[in-house]
Amino acid sequence: MTDVTAPDSNAPAYSVSELAFALKRTLETSYSHVRLRGELSKVTHHSNGHVYLTIKDDKSAIDGVVWKGSVRGLGVRPEHGLEVIVTGKITTYPAGSRYQIVIESMEAAGVGALLAQLERLKAKLHGEGLFEASRKRPLPSMPAVVGVITSPTGAVIRDILHRIRDRWPCHVLVWPVIVQGDQAAAQVAGAIRGFNAIAPGGAVPRPDILIVARGGGSVEDLWAFNDETLARTVAASDIPLISAVGHETDTTLIDFVSDRRAPTPTAAAEIATPVLGELRALVSDYDRRLNRSGARLIEDRRTRLVSAARGLPRPADLLALAQQRFDIAAGRLDAALGRNTAVHAQALLRVTARLSPEALGRQRQQKADRLTDLTQRLDLAARRTPERIAQNARLPALWSRLNAAGERRLRRDEDRLASLEKLRQSLNPRRPLDMGFALVRKADRSIVRSAASLGPGDWVSLQFGDGDRNAVIDNSAPPVVTPLAAAASKPARPKPTTPKPDQGDLF
Structure with missing residues (x-):
């Protein structure tokens, strides 16, 4: 620092920084602990965690700052319009020649301010739906x-x-x-x-x-x-x-x-x-009421059963008729069994009378005679088999004649089928269209068979071999076109048909 003094004065000249920091030390020493009451305004919560604000009354205002480390210890949350009492020290901001209070603690100034802050918080939570009755849970009963x-x-x-x-x-x-x-x-x-x-x-x-x-x-x-x-x-x-x-x-x-x-x-x-005693009394009362209700229900069912039983017959009366039928059937059972045994004994005697050794021998002799006769007939058929084979030597010639007759019949059927195919092609309605002709239809899709049925302006459809075209009838004269010389074509000679000899028919 250069000490420059005026020629007519012994007072040294301060630099701006020296004066600013001297004032800062003076204020911090004299006002190191200050309690200040006022209303908050211009409250700004900075992104770095510090809070900047202004404390004012009806005549004056002073800037204040709450450093990040002191924000958590505040008694109330700084908000605009809140009346508070703050504690801190007075200091200056040398770069701007401003003095401010560094706040270390903050509390609401009175009941009115506390209630005002509470009402604002209640309105905020109520707006979020935290007071709604629908979100409250029921309490457990026990x-x-x-x-x-x-x-x-x-x-x-x-x-x-x-x-x-x-x-x-x-x-x-x-x-x-x-x-x-x-x-x-x-x-x-x-x-x-x-x-x-x-x-x-x-x-x-x-x-x-x-x-x-x-x-x-x-x-x-x-x-x-x-x-x-x-x-x-x-x-x-x-x-x-x-x-x-x-x-x-x-x-x-x-x-x-x-x-x-x-x-x-x-x-x-x-x-x-x-209350446990009340629950016990309630359970006891429920038990008594349940027993009385059950007893009344049973008594009611018993009364209804007795009333219904008066209209029913006695079980002994219901079983008397069946018991009588059973006794009669049991009395007849012994005699019936004896008669049944006698009948079967007589049938057995009749069958055993026919079963004798002589009858069984006759049946065996009859079966032996039939077997001998069948054996002789088989031997005779075996001796006649070569003679029948010689008689059938004419079968190959007869078979050859049958094959020739079948082939002739097949060729005639093929010629007849070819003729029918030609006739089918000649009768095909699309064949004229393929040769250049056209089929004319009216608007209602009916075929035009006469030129007199068409008048000027009528709409027609022309069907060709490869598709359809639409047209309108116009009676104007057609344009003159020079015809091309048609090439002379020689008529085709008919092929001489030679009648086929009649081969006869084996069928």
């Missing part, structure tokens, strides 16, 4: 495990345990948390997530219902339960949750997102559990 999130040293947990023990003795899991202060919201949210993370069927039983409880207090004391993160954690819980924060007139944000709100912690225990 829970086996109840999870309680509260302070382990207060009177609240003793009241809840005492009430549950009197009404519905069950397993109670207590997750100890602090219920007031800056860390209360984070601990309660962590407890809710911890209970939801317990796997069913594990070593630690998973609660069927949760109770978040705290005793009464001021708005500032209960403010931790108005935290946005805690409210979203309560809404996302898979386990039904009862909110029991404060007294009956106290209302917090989690009361709107929980599945059920209880006016007091004791009332939460009563809502979560039934």
